[in-house]
Amino acid sequence: MAEPLILKTLTISAGVAPFVSVSLTAAPGEITTLMGPSGSGKSSILAAITGTLPDGLSATGDILLGTQNLSALPAWKRRIGILFQDDLLFPHLSVGGNLALGLAPGGTRSERRGRVEQALAEVGLEGFAARDPATLSGGQKARVALMRVLLSEPRALLLDEPFGSLDAELRSQIRSLVFNHAKARGLPTLLVTHDPQDAEAAGGPVISLR
Amino acid sequence: MTLSPSRLFFWLTVLLLGGPVLAGLIGVVAGALDHVPGLQTAMPAGDVWGAVWSWPGIGRSVTLSFWTGLLAALISLASATIIMAGWSGTRSFTRARQWLAPFLAVPHAAAAFGIAFLIAPSGWIARAISPWLTGWDRPPDLLILGDPLGLAMVLGLVVKELPFLLLMMIAALPQAKAAPSMAVVTALGYGCARGWLLAVFPAVYRQIRLPVYAVLAYSMSAVDAALILGPTTPPPIAIVILRWAADPDLSLRALASAGALVQLGLVLVALVLWRLGEIAVAQLGHSLAESGQRGSGRAAEIAAAKLAATSGIFLIAGLSALALWSVAGAWPFPAFLPETSSSRVWASHGARLVETGAATLFLAFAVVAVSLSLALGSLEAGPSRRFLTALIYLPLIVPQVTFLPGLQAALLTIGLGSGALPVGLMHLVFVLPYLLLVLADPFNALDPRYRTIAAGLGLSPARQFLRLRLPLLLAPIAGAVAVGMAVSIGQYLPTLLAGGGRVPTLTTEALALATGGDRRVIGAYGLAQAMAALAPFALALALPRIVWRNRRGMFHG
Structure with missing residues (x-):
């Protein structure tokens, strides 16, 4: 059963100077939005959760998935999916x-291929498995990226302004696709954005960073 | 704390970069103090130095090395700067720059032989202008090769150091923020070349300072170019040291060690002088910038094109001369082309060439395989620290002739006298720095978000490396392998010292022929040496194109 993603006074510091601090609970099947202008440390918070903070930044506080503390785990064992x-x-x-x-190891070759094909079909990309990603349109790439992260069966999903590079029409289309899949799988989802429309579409709690 | 594999590789790399130089310096100091184990020549230290300074012609040798080294470094840096100022940022430059790496790959010896074949009194240049212009129907009695001022040697050094400095400058451009700086100064009304010199060059120079020092140190102590193009009476100090070291009279060994320290001191003095020169030039640049004078810089652009073309033509024409001589039959003096062709040289030396060539390539490949694992491993360990950058240049700045004999003595004490293994170890000391230099930028340029995504997908660091970073970096890795092989193939002194004559490579064989003077045989060996170094580049260019032929995203962006 899906568990919530909980940040307890997660504080990011550059050297010794703390520059952002946040506490929140992202409930399963809900999209929690973290709003703030650029430079407010949104991406650093996501990096702390995935365990990939760059050199020079450090984090204190707790990052919990249910009752499990993630901070002690290396990045690749946390199973936190992210879309950029x-x-x-x-x-x-x-x-x-x-x-x-991203597919977890195991299963026969044809089983694995079947799951890939099925995932592609879910987003209207039947028969695309053999294609070179460079030949895809922007919307198609976004959909492949979404299915890639979902196939890895993450325990939580992070969205780092994932719709910023899409034009208006495609944007709302991909946005609802991502949100629907995240909700349908009961994933605790944390969206970082500076766009109020994204927050509104997410329909969950909104936390503002100064 | 546990030691991850990549940390282990990192520390091994540090050890291999710093250790040999340190061991070599200790060995050479011990030698100069006459503490070589097993060698009791019993010459007091004072006498050793006295013998060094009273050696006939030693003063001239020292002056010659000092002056040719400084001159070669100055000309190389000035030419590279003018070429960058006048040419970088244009479309033709982008196209031309992919030819730089192969130019860099041509071994010093092959380039020097090629130049000798061009500029000798009976060389191609003299033939091209004789007899119609010069009236010469016999080779003129001029001392061009081995001229007492060492100018031919300087030319040989410049042709090889120029592409190296150009590559280093190009690599420094992004960090020096060249493109935005240029946009600003051109908007202020400065011509491209002048703007580049005033706004971009200082930042670029700060990045390439260590490579420039390496060029200076190398030019002052180069052995192969000196043997082929340098003066002989007296030769540069590096050659004098080698003769001492190889002399059957063992009492001269202590002189060789003392001489090696003289060579090191010479380089250090030159570096200090160079540093003072940097400060003076920076002052000059400031006042020039403050004067606010604009200029079109047209002259620099033309000079850039001429310089680049000349050095390129020299190298290519030189290699062509080698090729032509190797198949020449009768080729009397003023004739521009041979009158008859002959396969005699290839027929009689072919088997030996193939055998030596295969051994050379195999050695190079083995050395590169080990170095590549070390380099990739230590890059995996994280962004390189400053001290690793400095260490990379240590074996390139401390003259080979200073630390290699000492290193050889150190290897001897652990039972590695001579043979393929010590040769490989010594090659490693020079191949590893180049691999780190070539790979660091592409490695650090990979989007760090790939790492985040891969971790999010649950890929372990080892799988991330094998499935993602290795294939994504196939092109730069293939290029680095080619550079590394070229470096190994071109090594003369380490092969000579550690091989003890039992590990012949194309380079040692070619230089052994240098004194014999049979142009046809030299042509064949020089050409084979150049081809052995260039072949991996052809493969390195082709490989990613074949493997990723269906992946457009691998070629741009």
Whole structure:
């Protein structure tokens, strides 16, 4: 059963000077929005949760998934999925290769291929597995990136302004696609954005950073 | 604290960069103090230094090394700067720069032979202008090769150091914020070249200071270029040291060690002088910038094109001369082309060339394989610290002739006398720095968000490396392998010292022929040496294109 993502006075410091601090609970199946202007430390909070804070920054406070403390785990054992503004599909792998990369090991080759095909079908990209990601449109790439992170069965989903590079029409379309999938899977989801429309569409609690 | 594999590689790399130089310096000091184990020549230290300074022609040798080294470094840096100022940022420059790495790959010896074949009194240049312009129907009696001022040697050094400095400058451009700076100064009304010199060059120079020092140190102590193009009476100090070290009279060994320290002192003095020069030039630059004078910089752009073309032509024409001589039959003096062709040289030396070439390539490949694992491993350990950057240049700045004999003595004490293993170890000391230099930028330029995403997908660091970073960096890694192999193939002194004559490579064989003077054989060996160094580049260019032929995203962005 999905568990909430809880930040307890998570404080990010550059050297010894703290520059952002936040406490929140992102409930499963709900999209919690973290709002703030650029430079307010939104992305650093996400980096602390994924365990990839750059050198020079440090975090104190607790990051919990249910009752498990994530802070002690290395990044790759936390199982926190993240989507960025850019799709960041791996350019050396096919579309199917990108999806299979996140798929948990196990299962026969045809089973794994079946799950990849099924995931592609879910977002209207049947038969795209063999394609070079560089030949996809922006909307198609965004959908592949979404399915890649979902196939890895994360325990929480982080969204780092993931709709920023899309034009208005595509933006609302991809936004509701991402939100619906996250909710349907009961994932605790944390959205970082400076766009009030994103927060409104998310429909969950909104926390503002100064 | 547990030691992860990448940390282990990092510390091994540190050890391999710093250790040999340190061991070599200790060995050379011990040698100069006459404490070489097993060698009891019983010459008091004072006598050693007295013998060094009273050696016939030693003063001239020291002056020669000092002056040719400074001159070669100055010309290389000035040419590279003018080329960058007048040419960088244009489309033709972008196209031309992919040819730089192969230019860098041509071994010093092959380049020097090529130049010798061009500028000798009976060389291609003299033939091109004779007899119609000069009236010469016999080679003129001029001392061009091995001229007492060492100018031919300087030319040989510049042709090789120029592409290295250009590559280093190009690599420094992004960090020096060249593009935005240029946008600002051109908007202020400065011509491209002048704007580049005033606004970009200072930042670029700060980045390439260590490579420049390496060029200076190398030019002052180069052995292969000196053997082929340098004066002989007296030769540069590095050659004198080698003769002492190789002399059957063992009492000269202590002189060799003392000489090695003289060479080191010479380089240190030159570095101090150079540093003072930097300060003076910076002052000059400030007042020039404050004067606010504008200029079109057209002259610099033309000079840039001419300089780049000349050095390129020199290298290519030189290699062509090597190729032509290797198949020449009768080729009397003023004729521009051979009158008959002959396969005699290739027929009689072919088997030996193939054998030596294969051994050279195999050695290079083995050295690169080990160095590459170390370099990638230590890059995986995280962004390199400053002290690693300094360490990278240590083996490139401390003259080979200073620390290699001492290192050899140190290897001897642990039972590695001579043979393929010590040769490989010594090559490693020079291949590893170049691999780190070539790989650091592409490695650090990978979008850090790939790492975050991969971790989010649950990929362990090892899988991230194998499935993502390795394939994503295939092109730069292939390029680095080519550079590393070229560095190994070109090594002369380490191969000579550690090989003890039993590990012949194309380079040691070619230089052994230098004194013999059979142009046809030298042509064949020089060409084979250059080809061995260039072939990996062709593969490095082709490999990513074949492997990623269906992946457009791997070629841009």
